[in-house]
Amino acid sequence: MTPEALRVRGITKRFPGVVANDNIDFALAQGEIHALLGENGAGKTTLMNVVYGLYKPDEGQIFVKGDPVEIQGPKEALARGIGMVHQHFMLIPVMTVAENLMLGHEITTGLRLGPLAKVDRRRVSKEITDLASRYGLEVDPEAHVHQLSVGEQQRVEIVKALYRGAEVLILDEPTAVLTPQETEDLFAVMRSLIEQGKSIIFITHKLKEVLAIATRITVLRDGKVVGTTEPSKTTEAELARMMVGREVLLRVEKKPAQPGGQVLIVEDLQVMDARERTVVRGVSFSVRAGEVLGIAGVQGNGQAELVEALTGLTPVVAGKIRLMGREVTHARPRIFTETGAAHVPEDRHKHGLVLAYPVDENLILQTYYLAPFASGFNINPKAVDANARRLVREFDVRTPSIETPAGSLSGGNQQKVIVARELSREVHLLIANQPTRGLDVGSIEYIHHRIIEKRDEGVAVLLVSSELEEILNLSDRIAVMYGGEILAVIPAEQATAERVGLLMAGVRETPAELIPA
Amino acid sequence: MDDVFFVGLLSLALVKATPLALGAMCGLMCERSGVINIGIEGMMLIGAMMSFLGSVLFNDLTGGELPKTISLLVGLLVAMLSAGLIALLHARLSIHYKVDQIISGTVINLLAVGITNFTANAYIDPNHLAGVGVFPVLEIPILSKIPILGPIFFAHQPLVYVMLILVAVVQYALFNTPWGLRTRAVGEHPRAADTVGINVLRTRYINVTLGGVLAGMAGAFLVLQSVGRFQKLMTTGRGFIALAALIFGKWTSVGALASGLLFGFSEALGVRLQLGDVNELQALTLLSGIGIFLLGLVWLIAKLVRGKDDKRSLALVIGTPVVGAVMVASGLLSTFPKIEIPIQFLGLLPYILTILVLAGVVGRAIAPAAIGKAYEKQ
């Protein structure tokens, strides 16, 4: 009987205030794809960081091929044949693929000068090309990483692990940045790797994928193992229940939409990014009161710049934006806010909050200059106080006090502060950009609930998300963005994951398939 | 203005550029590995003082029996060591104690001023310590006899040659050796470097300390290759100009040298014009006219190549070379009016140039991506 590729026994890892891994037992059989499933914060990435040597476990043991090992760092993990492809790529954009791959293990030629010897680029290039073709992965060693697409970068990460002799591959949320088609490609690569004798741990929170590709599934919740099962023996609903510990509503209950007048009209919008490339190419759409328009698409297709243009943060090169009948194409952010736009930003730490500020000051971030918070030059501390108490209660923000710095709150509560602030104004348009990224299931449910509530109150909602499930769940109409363009706008009833997925990958529909929205 | 004027000017420019290039390379070592260093000025100052003290004390210790050059070399080594230690302090503060790197650099500058002023007032000045002299000029045989190029490049004191060699070595090493690869990785994406087993903190410590050694060399230059004695606050902002040179040179040592030459040229010009035998305003008009013309030419070509994508207005792109050409033409007139420019104003050239360079370039220059953030090893 072949020994297990990897086993961990009794792994416990504590951080200040939380036990991230609690006495975990987990085994990876040789030649299997073992999915590690859990919601955000369950401890999956922590466990794998322990295995890869980035963290030291407080208790427990690791066995590789049956032998107990101590892994002090990534170098040893790799020496033991454990390789990791991180969720956020560990690649250096300005360097070439070859340079990235040889980093830390540089092959040198010529005089033996140690760290000052000459790097043997040609040999490394050749080794990479040979290796990649052996596994059917195509990479160009001389390409600079920043020129590669996300899918290509992921391939580079896999080759990087293989180049170092990995037998066990840990893939951390690899499909978060892929279209459904790219995900299929990745699954094909995974199967091919298994055939070549590798074993894979696949970390994810996506139930459908797990059922599609895994040999076995282990569910983590709150740092503990809940159970291990096989795809044939379980269902999505049961997995979700194991992940969260209670019944989970996989779809939000919502009444049909009652759309009203057009709140936001976008015509032929063109926006450039910081490097002066056109990333939004002539986009047109509209959002009506009382409906949710979801913009689906893999990150990096212009959505971020589109939203920034729609909130006045980035200048518009061409086209028009009309909000509540008012021309706001080149307006500053304040005009958007005063005209009734609310924005839940993608990066809550960068745009949404001032982490050093207490909760009450964060809650008046856009309105500090208006009555009742300000009169003339001065700010009224009492009004700020009262406002904060009211909102914290109304939106159920869990915080020790209204003077606690926002940086001390959990991700979900930080998002609630932002949502509370945005929705406490008079709002006609709500732009929600990746509103539930990185949040626990409870917070996700809450935010989805609030979005639908606003929609039913007559607010126009523009939802931008790379989580296809979320888009399909909440939207009344779905627009798909690819390469800076909107490829199609389809009503929710006619949207399936396959159809939207194809669009997300840039496959345009023939006229017969297009039904005007 | 004739050949001799220009040759002398360019030779002096290379000399003046040396401490700037060395200072910029100090900044390069630090910033390429992700650590901002605004304490270059302080490190240079310490290097200057210690080079003086080191050479003088060694000379006294050996009773003046050994050739002066040996004492000077000892002074140089002492300077490099002391500045390296100061840099180690900066590294410790910003890497281990995670002090904001700009504050940490300011601490270095303040401490350096305090220590050097104190030592000068308490020890150097009261004892009227006289320096041991300066490094002799080393003329490279044959090469220094080449007309024009010879005196400009091959007839200098040794530290100039050392600087040129270091520029080449660092440029090569940064892009072709494991050290260079790892340093750049740590400066761009320290977590990625960490995950392949590179010791991020140790790499930063080493690079910052080596950078300090270079700053010490720059400080030693000011004493051992220039005035031969230590004066309080003698760095007069060179450490900061070196930073601007680093940014302008896009964080490469060759770029640092080129920018250093530009700033060194402005300083040399200021010095040379103070002699009063040349029409200052005319010289300034002519030379800045050449500069403006070349800049305008570059902008014009860029606009022609990139077409609509280039954001500069047509007026700017045509106007600038025209203005430059007019300035050059008028600068060549023999009837150019002679207007006295005060000495102090001539000394302003490097500072004004620094501001212009920063204003024109910084927005477009991309620093190493992970610069300025303390690295948290989890």
Next chain:
Amino acid sequence: MTEPSEAAPRSRNLPGLILSRISIPLLAIFTALLLSSLVMIVSGTNPIEAYLALAEGAFGTQVAIVETLIKATPFILAGLGIALAFRGGLFNIGMEGQLFVGSVAAVLIGYSIELPPVIHLIVALLAGMVGGALWAAIPGYLKARTGAHEVITTIMTNFIALRVINWAIGVNGPMRAPRSVVPETRAVYETARLPLLISDSRLHAGIILALLAAVVVYWLLWRTVIGFEIRTVGANPSAARYAGINVELNIVRTMAFSGALGGLAGAIQVLGLAPYNFTTGFNVGYGFDSIAVAVLGSIHPFGVTLAAILFGAMDAGARLMQLRTKVPVDIITIVQGLILTFVAANQIIRSIYRIRERAEEGPVKLSELWGGRG
């Protein structure tokens, strides 16, 4: 470095709050004095004697206290200026130059025109503030428009100011006092001079202005709309932009306010101290030392005031210390540098004295905008 949470301290637990804020700086001062005493011992002096002389020279007699207050005044104002800039996310090392420009502007108004008594003083002070504000606004504008980092540009403006002013009071300079053998300007008219608080002493009304300024800066930062904008830009420029705040305007405005405080400091120096003119060597060093004052004072107006008085005391007492114990006055600069080091790297103090860090304190993040992004 200890950075207080951005909100104004609530009055509920004021004594406890002050105690926790003050413990680190106090320990830093104590440790710095301890280390410096080692230097003294090495050069053969008794540190106790030296520090006693220092204290006596600072507080021992009425003359001493007056000297302390006089020397503290520019520290208070310059320290406030730096603290204000810090709060706005900016590092104004150009205090030195702004002080010079303020002095020169005030002196110019003071000796070149004639105005009725109180008005002349006010106009001269205002000239100083405007001069300092404009001089600081230049690097501020460059930063806002082009991203040129103010650390370098302000140092450059320092040197430019220094050289231009040296020319102006130099041998053929336009501001040189006629028939003077040293570089200096004429004295300002009596109508432009600051009144004395105690006759026959050196104590001028500048200290009142400085203390008033501290209160004004406090009110500005935490009780006004402008202050909210300044602090938000300093804490998170991206969020500020999204909140509708004009970040570029605020950068220039914050630098201008900061420079105005520095200019006021310079103006008070020429208008308050005999011989009521401007010479070289004037005000040198305040620019950098006020950074230490600001950091020691936790970049809070009240802390800055206390820190400034401490630094003023050290400067005032140093002369007596040198007289009695032969310790050179420059040791004070080293003490001040060490204090700054320990306060900035408060973890050193924490680990020596075993103090735990509280959750909301964290490092000031000035380095964010270094690389041309923002």
